[in-house]
Amino acid sequence: MKKLIEGVLRFQNEVYPQHRELYQDLATTQSPRWLLITCSDSRVVPSLIAQVGPGEIFICRNVGNIVPAHGEVSGGVAATIEYAVQLLGVLHIVVCGHSDCGAMRAVLHPENVAELPAVTRWIAYADRARAVVLETHPNAPESQKLEVLIQENVLAQLDNLRTLPSVAAKLRAGTLGIHGWTYDIQSGGFLAWDQDRGRWRPVQELAEPSGDAAA
Numbered sequence: 001m002k003k004l005i006e007g008v009l010r011f012q013n014e015v016y017p018q019h020r021e022l023y024q025d026l027a028t029t030q031s032p033r034w035l036l037i038t039c040s041d042s043r044v045v046p047s048l049i050a051q052v053g054p055g056e057i058f059i060c061r062n063v064g065n066i067v068p069a070h071g072e073v074s075g076g077v078a079a080t081i082e083y084a085v086q087l088l089g090v091l092h093i094v095v096c097g098h099s100d101c102g103a104m105r106a107v108l109h110p111e112n113v114a115e116l117p118a119v120t121r122w123i124a125y126a127d128r129a130r131a132v133v134l135e136t137h138p139n140a141p142e143s144q145k146l147e148v149l150i151q152e153n154v155l156a157q158l159d160n161l162r163t164l165p166s167v168a169a170k171l172r173a174g175t176l177g178i179h180g181w182t183y184d185i186q187s188g189g190f191l192a193w194d195q196d197r198g199r200w201r202p203v204q205e206l207a208e209p210s211g212d213a214a215a
């Protein structure tokens with residue numbers, strides 16, 4: 001615990017004083033514009049990779065960045081999304097998968113987590129993505145299967161997201177955008193799913209003048 005406590009003390013003594021006003025403004029209110037749904041993996045550090053500060057991004061994390069479809073389970077993920085959409089009024093939801101995802105590896109090889117009943121039940125929500133990969137890439141090398149699975153899982157979770165009543169209503173009203181991204185830990189690269197073109201594109205293309213980046 002020593003390193004963790006030292007970190008907290010460094011935050012208190014060095015970081016907090018530099019941003020005292022911001023923290024005081026945020027003490028009783030928040031109005032994040034984005035909800036990020038991503039994996040619990042320690043190598044995915046949202047505020048670092050998105051370069052956002054306190055109060056800017058609402059985060060929902062779980063093993064495998066999974067969103068159970070409406071009615072499948074009434075748990076923390078659905079509650080977090082409903083809160084962000086209905087109460088905080090986030091403008092965009094990004095589901096972000098990542099390279100070398102242990103959860104996705106377990107989806108490909110459930111036998112490796114057979115002794116972990118909670119994980120086994122949870123990653124079953126990625127069965128759809130697994131089926132797609134096994135059908136479309138039956139003979140692909142393991143690394144490619146994993147890469148495709150990570151992308152297909154994001155797409156499957158985007159579809160699940162659309163089944164949540166709060167999300168469906170805002171999408172219909174045109175007041176919410178949902179986006180699928182993947183993050184490559186080794187290169188720092190991001191791919192974004194282009195729904196119109198039906199393909200993954202480097203996220204920097206969205207930032208170009210002809211891109212479709214919004215708020």
Ligand SMILES: [Zn+2]
Nearest residue numbers: 039041101102
């Ligand atoms: Zn992961």
